[in-house]
Amino acid sequence: MINRRKFLVASAVSAVAIGSNKIFAATSFAQTSNKDDAIARYQKKVGDSFYLRAEGISSKVTLAELRDVKEDKQTQQFTLVFETNDSDISEGLCSATHLKSFDSEFIRVEQSNSEKGKLISTFCLLK
Structure with a gap:
């Protein structure tokens, strides 16, 4: 009881x-x-090298710039532009490792239609 x-x-x-x-x-x-938000985090890494790994392919690329940056109370939209000499990188999901800090995350990359030797990755994130 x-x-x-x-x-x-x-x-x-x-x-x-x-x-x-x-x-x-x-x-x-x-x-x-x-x-700190994703835009500020990537803005600090412009000019730095990244190592992209996908199925059977890996390559060293450089973050050249951030484009189409739009930010409001709820979202962050931007495009990462990477420069590369490697034409074997396939479009799709890959692991991107920042070579100075060894931070890794998965991003989707695709070949730029207008610029040769450039890869782009577009983000639209909720805050």
Whole structure:
């Protein structure tokens, strides 16, 4: 049988567990939302080398510029332009590793239709 003391202890432990879960979730959400935005992160890396890896193909490329930068309260839109001498890079999903910081992420690249030796990757991100 449960007495008043056990009931109060169980209720207090439950309240602390529920409250701490919300506090930790809010803290981690605030940390991710306060990171510098993607535009600023890539703007710092213009002129740096990246290593692109896809199925069976890898190549060193240079981030030449950011184009079509549009930013509002809800979205960030921009296009990364990479320069390369390698014509074997296929269009599609690849892993891009920044050679100075070794940060890696998956991006979708495609050959530029208007400029030879350039790869582009277009982003439309929610904030």
